[in-house]
Amino acid sequence: MVVWFSKEMTCPMCRSRLCGREVGGGFALEQDSDLLVHMEGKHVIQAEIHTCQTCRYSGYLKDFHINTTPDVGERFLRDVTPRLTGAPKNSISSTPLPDIQYVWAYESAKFLGRPSLALGNLLLRAYWCLRLPPVTHLTEAESEKRKKTYLSKALDHYHQSLRGNRNPHLYYLMGELSRRNGDHESAITYFQKYLTRRNTVEYLRIAATKLSALAREGHSKELSMKELFSDHKTNRPQQ
Numbered sequence: 001m002v003v004w005f006s007k008e009m010t011c012p013m014c015r016s017r018l019c020g021r022e023v024g025g026g027f028a029l030e031q032d033s034d035l036l037v038h039m040e041g042k043h044v045i046q047a048e049i050h051t052c053q054t055c056r057y058s059g060y061l062k063d064f065h066i067n068t069t070p071d072v073g074e075r076f077l078r079d080v081t082p083r084l085t086g087a088p089k090n091s092i093s094s095t096p097l098p099d100i101q102y103v104w105a106y107e108s109a110k111f112l113g114r115p116s117l118a119l120g121n122l123l124l125r126a127y128w129c130l131r132l133p134p135v136t137h138l139t140e141a142e143s144e145k146r147k148k149t150y151l152s153k154a155l156d157h158y159h160q161s162l163r164g165n166r167n168p169h170l171y172y173l174m175g176e177l178s179r180r181n182g183d184h185e186s187a188i189t190y191f192q193k194y195l196t197r198r199n200t201v202e203y204l205r206i207a208a209t210k211l212s213a214l215a216r217e218g219h220s221k222e223l224s225m226k227e228l229f230s231d232h233k234t235n236r237p238q239q
């Protein structure tokens with residue numbers, strides 16, 4: 001990950017000052033079946049969300065460059081800030097783990113009336129963060145609980161965004177997220193929709209066919225593309 005620049009900016013909700021940074025780049029490693037591309041070193045998604053230490057408003061750099069009237073800020077502090085919980089206790093910084101930062105960004109975006117697709121994408125990143133350190137240090141039970149919450153909510157928002165959607169890859173993604181969430185019937189339907197669409201990608205068509213077969217057998221296991229494309233590994237019993 002590369003930090004392109006950092007500079008001071010103002011929180012659009014409470015007017016506190018904080019440091020903003022533009023991040024990007026990085027050397028891509030392998031991809032998981034839900035399209036998370038692993039990267040060498042710190043992953044970009046772990047540094048993209050900024051959080052105001054005062055009111056906990058969170059979002060991408062661009063979300064801190066919006067115009068708001070004072071009453072919008074007052075409403076945010078009154079209605080949303082109290083709900084933004086989950087930061088570690090006894091910590092000097094009130095910045096939570098990256099997955100919780102995405103949840104706060106999701107709540108902030110919802111308050112601002114952002115479209116369903118954008119809301120789903122924030123929750124997908126919260127889910128992805130569970131596979132990246134330091135979030136991987138959570139207990140298995142806590143990680144599973146968060147996984148279920150993020151997947152279910154992300155799928156709800158993606159479902160709402162389907163009308164007018166022209167991107168066939170959303171069907172692939174919804175198929176795989178549904179399979180991982182244990183909703184195998186929906187997974188098969190979404191993969192089928194992906195396979196009947198134009199402008200699809202060959203390796204994802206093969207992946208969709210394989211994942212659809214796994215859904216029919218009741219498999220919800222998380223897989224990398226490498227594991228998926230090594231047939232013998234996808235046949236191992238579900239853990």
Ligand SMILES: [Zn+2]
Pocket residue numbers: 011012013014015016052053054055056057
């Ligand atoms: Zn603030």
